[in-house]
Amino acid sequence: MQVSVLASGSKGNATFVAIDGAKILVDAGISATRIKKALAAENVDAADLDAVLLTHEHRDHVAGLAVLSKWYHLPIYSRLRTLASLPISIQQAVVPSDLHPVDGAFRLAGLRITPFSTSHDAADPVGWRLSGSRTVAVCTDLGFVTQTVEAAIDGTDVLVLEANHDPAVLQGGRYPWPLKRRILSNRGHLANADAAWAIARMQHRPKDVFLAHLSQENNTPDLAYETVSGILKKQGIDVPLHVARQDEAVRLN
Numbered sequence: 001m002q003v004s005v006l007a008s009g010s011k012g013n014a015t016f017v018a019i020d021g022a023k024i025l026v027d028a029g030i031s032a033t034r035i036k037k038a039l040a041a042e043n044v045d046a047a048d049l050d051a052v053l054l055t056h057e058h059r060d061h062v063a064g065l066a067v068l069s070k071w072y073h074l075p076i077y078s079r080l081r082t083l084a085s086l087p088i089s090i091q092q093a094v095v096p097s098d099l100h101p102v103d104g105a106f107r108l109a110g111l112r113i114t115p116f117s118t119s120h121d122a123a124d125p126v127g128w129r130l131s132g133s134r135t136v137a138v139c140t141d142l143g144f145v146t147q148t149v150e151a152a153i154d155g156t157d158v159l160v161l162e163a164n165h166d167p168a169v170l171q172g173g174r175y176p177w178p179l180k181r182r183i184l185s186n187r188g189h190l191a192n193a194d195a196a197w198a199i200a201r202m203q204h205r206p207k208d209v210f211l212a213h214l215s216q217e218n219n220t221p222d223l224a225y226e227t228v229s230g231i232l233k234k235q236g237i238d239v240p241l242h243v244a245r246q247d248e249a250v251r252l253n
Helices: 032-041 065-072 080-084 088-093 147-153 167-172 177-184 192-200 221-234
Strands: 002-007 014-019 022-026 051-053 076-078 099-101 106-108 111-117 126-131 135-139 158-162 208-212 241-243 250-252
Touching (some): 002 032, 002 208, 014 135, 022 111, 065 088, 076 080, 080 099, 111 147, 135 147, 167 177
Parallel strands (some): 022 051, 051 076, 208 241
Antiparallel strands (some): 002 014, 014 022, 106 111, 111 126
16 A cells, blocks of 8 residues: 655645555646656656546646646546536546546445545535555545544544644634634634544544645644644544645655
């Protein structure tokens, strides 16, 4: 198994997962050139990807999709409403036969892939659970952790989980109030402490956790790590934490 968060944050998100020979990209929110180079650094040719899984249609998750699709014509999977809500420039660039709307679990390249609903202000956002001999879940962009999310992330070997902001930093920051209210809402983004408690509540915890989608304005890698690890430590929980970065890949082999 190989997991590499190629980029994660407010400016763009992309995660590479390899299990049992299957090669999957979750989101393409950075440039196609950067994705190609980042995958090459992982000894992976972008042309060999089995699929791109989209969590939702916001730009920081699809910005590189049009060019990536023109270059490689990769199968693209997501909910129907997400695919229908992609920016017009992407819809015009993608060959319709490359778009695969899904609802429940399906098989791909030997893996069982399951989309699960998340609470975010997008058309029909999802997280993804990829299962083979090992299991990985990618769950970012959610205002709170629902029972559906709890069930989907439980029992994974590796979890990529949003730790977007510190509420005190956000509330004291320079964002306009409507944006603060959106982020803090149950369809916004997950706070550091909420990410920690989501891990603490898991019945079968992962062997490794990536803290992802950190806000550049309202969080720092140190703050996210210290908040999450501090809560887990007080609960007697020891889970290795890896903080994803916006401008460089963070990998787990």
